[in-house]
Amino acid sequence: MTSSSVTAASSVTAVLAASAAAAAICSPDGALPPTATAESASRLVHGKFRFFQARVVATRRLGPSIVRVTFGGEQLRDFAGGGRDQSFSLFLPQAGQQVPIVPTDAGDDWFGQWRAMPQDQRAVMRSYTIRSHDREHHEVDVDFVLHGTGSAGSAGPASRWAAEATPGDRVVLLGPADQDNRSIGFQPPADTDWVLIAADETALPAAAAILEWLPQGIRARAWIEVPDLKDTQELLSAAEADITWLVRDPAQRPGALLAEEIRDASLPDGAPYAWLAGESAMVKTLRRHLVGERGLDRRRVEFSGYWRLGATEEDLRTEKIAAAAATAGPVDAGLPDAEPAAAAAEPARTEPTTAGRQPGDAS
Numbered sequence: 001m002t003s004s005s006v007t008a009a010s011s012v013t014a015v016l017a018a019s020a021a022a023a024a025i026c027s028p029d030g031a032l033p034p035t036a037t038a039e040s041a042s043r044l045v046h047g048k049f050r051f052f053q054a055r056v057v058a059t060r061r062l063g064p065s066i067v068r069v070t071f072g073g074e075q076l077r078d079f080a081g082g083g084r085d086q087s088f089s090l091f092l093p094q095a096g097q098q099v100p101i102v103p104t105d106a107g108d109d110w111f112g113q114w115r116a117m118p119q120d121q122r123a124v125m126r127s128y129t130i131r132s133h134d135r136e137h138h139e140v141d142v143d144f145v146l147h148g149t150g151s152a153g154s155a156g157p158a159s160r161w162a163a164e165a166t167p168g169d170r171v172v173l174l175g176p177a178d179q180d181n182r183s184i185g186f187q188p189p190a191d192t193d194w195v196l197i198a199a200d201e202t203a204l205p206a207a208a209a210i211l212e213w214l215p216q217g218i219r220a221r222a223w224i225e226v227p228d229l230k231d232t233q234e235l236l237s238a239a240e241a242d243i244t245w246l247v248r249d250p251a252q253r254p255g256a257l258l259a260e261e262i263r264d265a266s267l268p269d270g271a272p273y274a275w276l277a278g279e280s281a282m283v284k285t286l287r288r289h290l291v292g293e294r295g296l297d298r299r300r301v302e303f304s305g306y307w308r309l310g311a312t313e314e315d316l317r318t319e320k321i322a323a324a325a326a327t328a329g330p331v332d333a334g335l336p337d338a339e340p341a342a343a344a345a346e347p348a349r350t351e352p353t354t355a356g357r358q359p360g361d362a363s
Helices: 074-078 107-116 157-164 204-213 256-263 280-293 313-326
Strands: 002-006 049-063 066-072 087-092 124-129 132-134 139-145 170-176 194-199 219-226 240-247 272-279 301-307
Touching (some): 049 139, 124 139, 124 157, 124 204, 124 313, 139 204, 194 280, 219 256
Parallel strands (some): 194 272, 272 301
Antiparallel strands (some): 087 124, 087 170
16 A cells, blocks of 8 residues: 655646676677677576576656656566665676677676776676566566656666667666665565665666565655656555655755655654665755664665766776775676665766756656
8 A cells, every 4th residue: 555745845836766797709890799789698696696698678758757668578487686786787788789688608808808908898887776676577677767868868878778769679687687686676585674765767666666675564655756747656565654755946956855855754663664765965854864873783774875876887896896896805896786885876977057957867
């Protein structure tokens, strides 16, 4: 059972949520090698993930800012998504290529080999979450945010690709071969009484999938911020879910309205579990508020910066690699994951200087 509300904000008419993969190394013209058939399977990556070749089956516009792309293919019969905020890596072809170029048979060394390729030849890699998974038909739905795709926009390559995607377009996914995988961040403890969900448009698909996953008998409070009233959606849940849609003013920083609303909200009693995802600054602000001011146990707050205003996903991935190198830790920046540093969206390349410039690609 769900209920939705529309909240008005000052000056806004308002308010109603891996990294890698593609076909085995392709020839320079983008053709698939003979071994990359629909029946072939790539080597496992870190025991839990696999490369899946797929094609666009259909596209559907969900609102001014969001398009849903359905991917299908025989290899996806082995895609083992665990629901909730299951993330994966999407590989797209460069301009002039028919298929993405990715070393899918390199096993755990694929990321190093991919990074060593010329940037204008290796596949474009972006991180996303699964909106829905049709196991019977071997299909997955992925929702893309399309900000900046107009004639004067500054959209990134994945946003531009999604805006122009047509059935038959080839892609590669690096996704789970096991339902129990590290790419699911939403893991509420067994004693959870109620769930808090905070998401912007990039985290809307994951928030929607989480609400669908929640069982009866648990209470959920969800706040979802979108750039346009027509981007709101009907979300279903067996849980007792109270959903508040927030539509930001174009002049507002993404996530600011969301953080303000939750700071002022009255929260339920009982053992909570919070899931925060979207623009990095918003996520950090809310986590600090919930832990420092509301007294939530930090272990019961799952947070993920899907994108950061003013940075590309390449920037965030490079930072993650540098941080791992500085601490002599493992460099897993190429795996789909649900860690706080993971980037599941491709934002605008610079701080917005005019009202209306928004992040590019969604989770």
